[in-house]
Amino acid sequence: MPLSSLSFQSTSDPAEAKAWFGELVAAEPVLMSVIASVTDGLVADPGRYENPRWWAGIDGSGRVVAAFMRTPPFPLHVAVATEQQGAALAEHLVAEGFSLPGVGGRRRPVEAFRDAWVQLTGGSARTVMELGVLDLPRSPRVPFEVSGHYRRAREDELERVSRWAQDFADAVHETPRPAPRLDSHVAAGRVGFWVEGGEPVSMAYVSAANGGVTRVSGVWTPPALRGRGYASGLVAALSGERMDAGERCMLFTDLANPTSNKIYEAIGYRRVGDDVEVELSLS
Known part of the structure; x- marks a missing residue:
């Protein structure tokens, strides 16, 4: 997707963000788990985080195709995005004058965001944690006895x-x-x-x-x-x-x-x- 075909909308209203991302949550529930649960929490308790913000990446047909969230003091969270879309958001945020302590989420779009951010700002980046994303395809079991x-x-x-x-x-x-x-x-x-x-x-x-x-x-x-x-x-x-x-x-x-x-x-x-x-x- 050419970067020119992607635009961004942002909001600080959790109810609006929830409406934006409903289709992505249904299509990609694992990738969207953090945004979905945090957004629901803020709908119920708007004071849970100060100055939260969500960004939706919008394609040329008007569909929401990418999802990002920031709930200070936590870093920007990249949920659903391609590498190109991650880099595009970095360009957008730098142009808007945003300052960020970090970025996290799915590896490839986060690394694309990081590279674009460093190039545009002249700053530096350091990986602080690598995480595996796990799911459970069958009933769980413990292969040994546990007391209690x-x-x-x-x-x-x-x-x-x-x-x-x-x-x-x-x-x-x-x-x-x-x-x-x-x-x-x-x-x-x-x-x-x-x-x-x-x-x-x-x-x-x-x-x-x-x-x-x-x-x-x-x-x-x-x-x-x-x-x-x-x-x-x-x-x-x-x-x-x-x-x-x-x-x-x-x-x-x-x-x-x-x-x-x-x-x-x-x-x-x-x-x-x-x-x-x-x-x-x-x-």
Whole structure:
């Protein structure tokens, strides 16, 4: 597609963004999972992020063919785009005078965005994380015994849920980032604990389904409790519960973390794509 045939519309209204991207969510629910769930969250709670913005790439026939989102302090998220469309957005944002701390999403369009951004601004870029995109094509299983059991988190456990969500965010990201608020997830039964001896020992949560796809996130076991299979039991149970409800499961995994990669593979997850997060700076 020639760059001249692609135009961009932007909005700070989550309801408008949701309407723009409905067809893309239905067609590409895995690629659109982050934008879909975050946008839904902002429709319900507009104050969740300050100054959010979405960009839709529009082709010559007026169709939305590319989707991008920024929810500060997080980097720009590239969901659905070709390499050419990623580079075109970089050109558009530089021309508009936007400043960005980074960009993340599907590898090839993100790298095209990065290259165009660096060339146009004279800045620099550094890859800070490489992620595998995994889905679950069959019922999950744990190939070994794990002591304890799965249950949903209760609303009187929000303090622990919030603390562990922030612990996960602190461990995963180089720079401080706020964990998502999970009140609505707990109320909807989408936060799970693995419990042993009456005490939670591991936690994970899932997004509300969009396009039939739910995303497993925030898998956290406190360091002193690791190595006992709790995360394996939890992710398998939580994923199985969502599959039984008719949802398709996906997740992101840090490719530099062999432990989590082995856990997910043993449960039955398979790698279907690659994401990357890039830090941008003007130097």
